Amino acid sequence: ALIAILPGDGIGPEVTAEARRVLEAIDPAFGFETEPVGGAAYLEYGQPLPPQALELAKRADAVLFGAVGDPQFDALARPFRPEAAILGLRKELGLFANLRPAKLFPGLEDASALKREVAESIDLVIVRELTGDVYFGEKGQRTTADGEREGYDLMSYTEGEVRRIARVGFETAMTRGRKLCSVDKANVLETSQLWRDVVIGVAADFPEVELTHMYVDNAAMQLVRNPGAFDVIVTGNLFGDILSDQASMCAGSIGMLPSAALNGSGKGMYEPIHGSAPDIAGEAKANPCAAILSAAMLLRHSLGRGDDADRIEAAVADALRDGARTADLGGSLSTGAMGDAILSKLG
Amino acid sequence: ALIAILPGDGIGPEVTAEARRVLEAIDPAFGFETEPVGGAAYLEYGQPLPPQALELAKRADAVLFGAVGDPQFDALARPFRPEAAILGLRKELGLFANLRPAKLFPGLEDASALKREVAESIDLVIVRELTGDVYFGEKGQRTTADGEREGYDLMSYTEGEVRRIARVGFETAMTRGRKLCSVDKANVLETSQLWRDVVIGVAADFPEVELTHMYVDNAAMQLVRNPGAFDVIVTGNLFGDILSDQASMCAGSIGMLPSAALNGSGKGMYEPIHGSAPDIAGEAKANPCAAILSAAMLLRHSLGRGDDADRIEAAVADALRDGARTADLGGSLSTGAMGDAILSKLG
C-alpha cells in the first residue's frame, strides 16, 4: 500500500516522522511518499496545496497529514494561507465524514481540567460533516446600500449531504453503544431544521439506534457537565469544529487525539487534531501520540487492518501505563523517545 | 421606575416572582406590569410575542424576562414558536449587546464538573452580539438545480454592527482586568475577517486594553483548559450562544447565572441564562438565583443603582455561604425558601 505523508508546518514533520516509524514496524512493505503542504509549500512553491501534493494524495491508498498553519501567513489572501491546504484536500478528495474519537487514556486523569470521575466517563465519537456548511458556501465582502463594508458567508446543507453524514453517524453508533445525538440549532436556523428532518428520516433505517436531538448551546454545556452520557454525536461542519475541540480538551491533552476524514469509498486522510504549534516546533518536544493514533485509524479505515490498529492503540496505552510522558503530559520525554517507548511495546 | 415582567413558560413565572420580591424589598416605589410571552402567550393569544407585551417592554424602564420554550410547540412554524418572543424582543428593542458574566460563587466548587482549582479561577464576562449574524440573515428552504431540498441561512456582519459591540467589549474590559479576547473563525469565514479587522480598528481608542484574537474552536478548548486566563470575551451572536453556555457550565450550575441584553441607551432586558425547564415546572424546585442576579444587573445597567445591585449580589453570596441550596445545588430548599434566605440577608 502507498501511504502519502503530508507533514505540513511546525511540529507536523516531527510527529508524522514517529507515525511513519510505527507504520514501518507494522509492515516493512508499506511504501511512503512525502510532499510539503501549508506554509512550507507556500514558501517553496508559492501555494499551500501544490498540484503534486494533491496528485499524490489522490494516487495514494491513504493520506497521513501533520498540521498546517503559522501566524506569519495570516496576512495573505485566503487561498494562499496554510489552511487552504486542508480545506482543499477535504473538498478535492470528497472527505465528507470526519471521525473524532475522544476518550481519556488511563493514567492521564490529571491532565484533564475535569474532575476525575467526569473525565474518566468520556468515551465518545464526534462525526462531523466536513465538506459543506458555512465553510464552503458563497462568501465575500461587499458594500451595503448605506455604504458600509459587510462580510458574509452562506450556510447551507442539501438533503443528500445530510443524509450521507447521518448514515455514517448511525453506522458508527451501531459499532458502539447504539446511541446517536444529532446536534443542531433548529430553533433558529433553517439549515438546522432541514438537518433535523433528514436525520429523522434516516433513523427509520436504523431502528436499533436510539436517536436524540440537542441544540448546540446545550451540547456545549452537556459536554462539560456530563460528557459520559454521549456515545456518538453527529453534527455539521461548523458546530463539529467547535464541539470536537471542546470534547478533546475534556478528555485531557490535545496531544493525544487522532482523527479521520473519509470519503464514501475507503479513501481517507488521517491527522492529529492538534495544530502546528509553532511555539515548540523544532524542539523535539511535541507529543507524537495523536499522529501515531491517526496512523492506527488509517490502518483500520483505509487499509482494512483493524488488528494492526488495535495493536498500535494497545502499545500507546501500554507506554503511557509505564509512565512514558512528553512535556504536554507533565513528563520530559522527547518526541523521538516517546516514539521509542511506543515502538518497544509493539513488540 | 416601571419594570416590565415577562415571566414566559415553565419555571419562568416561579423564578421571576422571587426576583420581583427582591426588587420590592429594594424599593417599594418600583412599579411592575406583567404580560405573558412565549408558549404561554401563544396559548392565550395565538402568538408568542403579542403587541401588548412588546408595547409594555418598550414603555417600561427595564424588562425582567423569565424563560420561554416547551417541546409541545416544536412543530409550529418558526414565527409561532416560543423562541420567536425572545428573538423579536431583542430585535425590536435593539438589544445588541448581551453581557454574560460567569463566575463561581464560593461554596459551589463541587457543583462544577471542572477541578476545584480550575473552577475557582473563572471570573469572566462574555460580550455577545445579539441582533445580527446568521440569526437574523435571510433564511429558508429551497430546491436546488438537481431537485434536492436545501436549507440556508446567511451569516453576515456590517462594519457598524461590529464596531458598536466591539466598543462594549473594550468598555467592559476597562471596568475589569483590561484584557479583551475577540473570538472569531477568520481562517475560514469572511464575516469573521471583517469582524477581526474592525475590532483591531476600534482597539486604537482603547490603548490600555490588551487585545487578543482566538479562533472559536480554540476558545472552546481554552474555556475548559484554562478559563481563568480570560477576562472579557467579545464575539458574534452564534459563537456567543455556544461559548456562553459552555462557560456557564464550567462555573457550576446554570441556575446561578444572569444576563443582560442592552441597547445603546440604557434600555435593557434581563434574564437568567437557564431555560424554561418544563420537567420541573410548577414543582417549586427551581433555583431563583439567576433571576435574582438578573434583577441586580437590571438595577445596575438600566436604573443606575449599582449600590443596590451590589447589595443583592452580596445577599446571594451570603445565603449560599450559610448553606442555602436548591436541588440543582445539591440542597432541598424550595424556590420560595431560597428567595426567603436571600431576602433575609438583604436586611
Ligand SMILES: CC(C)[C@H](C(=O)O)[C@@H](O)C(=O)O
Ligand atoms: C484549520 C481549520 C481550517 C480547521 C477547520 O476549521 O476545520 C481545523 O480547525 C480543524 O478542525 O481541522
Ligand SMILES: CC(C)[C@H](C(=O)O)[C@@H](O)C(=O)O
Ligand atoms: C432560545 C434561543 C433562541 C436563544 C439563542 O439562541 O439566542 C438562547 O439559546 C439564548 O442564548 O438566549
